[in-house]
Ligand code: NAD
């Protein structure tokens with residue numbers, strides 16, 4: 001049993017949010033979820049289709065809509081905010097919706113939670129800390145990583161909008177005593193991830209008979225975590241975290257993009273060089289790496305999903321088995337990338 005029976009999950013139709021809603025339904029029998037989601041290009045209604053209506057209600061709407069947010073927060077014991085514009089490449093082409101949703105939307109949720117003194121959890125990203133210098137694979141274990149004390153140094157409009165939102169949350173804690181926490185997680189992968197993102201893009205390229213596309217040198221490093229491990233970490237922080245605290249979530253799985261792409265190619269029976277080198281992302285962050293010691297030591301969380309290779313295999317299989325989920329979008333997503341030389 002839990003102190004939170006009515007949970008408002010904003011952005012719960014999107015990739016990470018939908019995985020969290022599935023996690024709640026599977027593991028928390030007394031929790032009822034209301035999802036508030038605008039159903040942007042990133043929100044596939046189908047992501048929640050197989051969940052029981054008695055446990056999950058979808059409200060289609062905008063987190064910037066103060067009247068609607070007030071009404072939903074009034075009936076909630078806790079709010080977990082996943083709603084965001086989430087793609088760096090889009091933020092470089094059209095930053096406006098990032099500022100609107102990620103900054104003003106978070107502000108709107110904070111004001112409602114302040115009014116009703118509702119427990120708030122902000123889902124954030126390691127990208128608020130900027131990037132780290134590249135190191136060799138052997139050096140990764142001992143090289144510096146992001147910690148809760150790392151300075152905010154966002155690189156992209158997306159990262160800056162998430163950093164701004166984090167700072168708003170911290171100030172609502174400090175000035176108004178809002179019962180809130182923040183988690184900054186590394187790169188997620190798993191089912192329901194939009195095919196504009198790295199792993200699903202390459203997997204669906206191969207399935208669709210297109211060549212995978214690698215940005216720049218392919219040496220940029222991401223710290224991968226199975227989205228199921230992220231969901232359990234968020235629940236742990238929501239129910240056991242100290243109010244006002246920031247927790248970093250990561251599974252110590254740093255890999256460069258070339259290595260990940262070669263693993264995908266091998267797993268899908270393709271030659272190692274069956275991909276295209278394409279234009280780099282402007283301002284492309286070099287390395288992300290999370291030190292999750294605080295979460296592990298304070299709250300006893302640890303990753304349980306298994307190693308990267310086995311979860312990559314499961315993820316590839318999910319896209320193979322769910323071609324209807326992504327097929328209609330594929331041509332348009334690739335056409336938009338092609339216009340950028342990517
Ligand atoms: P996503 O783009 O797949 O999903 C975002 C969801 O938010 C969509 O369903 C969309 O319809 C909804 N949404 C967008 N604007 C909205 C608005 N104004 N009002 C209501 N709903 C709106 O993104 P994701 O990858 O699932 O990321 C979700 C959250 O997790 C983001 O806050 C992101 O910063 C954070 N995060 C993601 C990762 C990752 O690797 N994907 C890692 C760390 C943190």
Ligand code: TDX
Nearest residue numbers: 086087088125127187196197198201213214215220257
């Ligand atoms: O086609 C591609 N080729 C490529 O080489 C794409 C789409 C990406 N890349 C590279 C860029 C990055 O180094 O792969 C890496 C991962 O790219 P994305 O999937 O766009 O993720 P990233 O920019 O790292 O951000 C992700 O993790 C942090 C999420 O999209 C964010 O929402 C989250 O905050």
